[in-house]
Amino acid sequence: MDALAQTVAVTWSARSVVPSVTLPAHLSMWRGVTPAKHGVPDNVYFPSASAYPSAFEIAHRAGLRTAMFYSWEELRDLAAPGHLTMSWCHEAKSNDGTDQRVAEAAAQYITMDRPDLVFVYFGDTDLIGHDHGWMSAPYLAAIERSDRALGSLLDTLTQAGVRDQYTVLFLSDHGGHERAHGSDSAADVTIPWVLNGPGVRQGYAIQGPVHIIDTAATIAHLLNLPRPAEWEGQPITEALDA
Numbered sequence: 001m002d003a004l005a006q007t008v009a010v011t012w013s014a015r016s017v018v019p020s021v022t023l024p025a026h027l028s029m030w031r032g033v034t035p036a037k038h039g040v041p042d043n044v045y046f047p048s049a050s051a052y053p054s055a056f057e058i059a060h061r062a063g064l065r066t067a068m069f070y071s072w073e074e075l076r077d078l079a080a081p082g083h084l085t086m087s088w089c090h091e092a093k094s095n096d097g098t099d100q101r102v103a104e105a106a107a108q109y110i111t112m113d114r115p116d117l118v119f120v121y122f123g124d125t126d127l128i129g130h131d132h133g134w135m136s137a138p139y140l141a142a143i144e145r146s147d148r149a150l151g152s153l154l155d156t157l158t159q160a161g162v163r164d165q166y167t168v169l170f171l172s173d174h175g176g177h178e179r180a181h182g183s184d185s186a187a188d189v190t191i192p193w194v195l196n197g198p199g200v201r202q203g204y205a206i207q208g209p210v211h212i213i214d215t216a217a218t219i220a221h222l223l224n225l226p227r228p229a230e231w232e233g234q235p236i237t238e239a240l241d242a
Contacts, residue, residue: 001147009201009239014193014210016174018184023074025173030054030078032216032231045077052230055216057083059117062225069106070121071098092123099124103149107156122146134176167197167222195239208238
């Protein structure tokens with residue numbers, strides 16, 4: 001991320017949802033509504049969320065190629081069945097370098113097939129946070145490994161000559177405190193939200209409020225896709241060049 005610092009539009013004080021739990025937060029990220037709407041309060045999926053189309057589904061219906069690379073099987077429900085061109089999961093059981101494996105698989109697929117919308121999930125930091133505590137030495141080391149995994153993915157795209165064809169949106173689903181998350185505390189709900197790529201303002205600190213539910217709307221805006229009326233989030237156009 002340090003290498004990208006001068007080329008991003010960023011806020012370090014975006015907000016996640018309450019409860020600040022992984023599956024509800026990701027559903028809000030991709031389906032554009034809060035848990036009060038999609039009806040998933042914890043890490044067990046409920047079909048009620050399908051009433052709100054995900055950005056994957058909007059993109060797929062428009063004929064775009066969509067993909068997910070992740071390490072936690074519960075994330076499979078971010079897209080309805082049949083709406084992903086590629087779905088790849090390496091279930092993480094411990095700190096086994098999963099983020100790097102996910103990055104390598106995603107990089108290989110992107111350079112070969114050039115999909116239009118890709119979600120890459122790095123989950124090692126969450127596992128380490130639960131095992132050792134948020135902001136502990138092992139947690140900070142896990143962040144560095146995830147950062148290197150992201151760097152290797154972007155480097156591969158650069159070497160393949162396709163990096164400038166993609167906009168990268170980097171964010172977290174939640175924060176954490178001690179060995180947990182899920183509350184409405186600032187430590188749990190404050191997240192980074194970082195945008196980089198063609199048409200993005202460079203070296204820009206986003207001034208307006210950003211919420212995790214704005215992510216799907218921003219993706220739709222970047223892909224010139226219609227934004228469903230059901231979505232509560234708004235595209236963060238402040239981060240984009242006029």
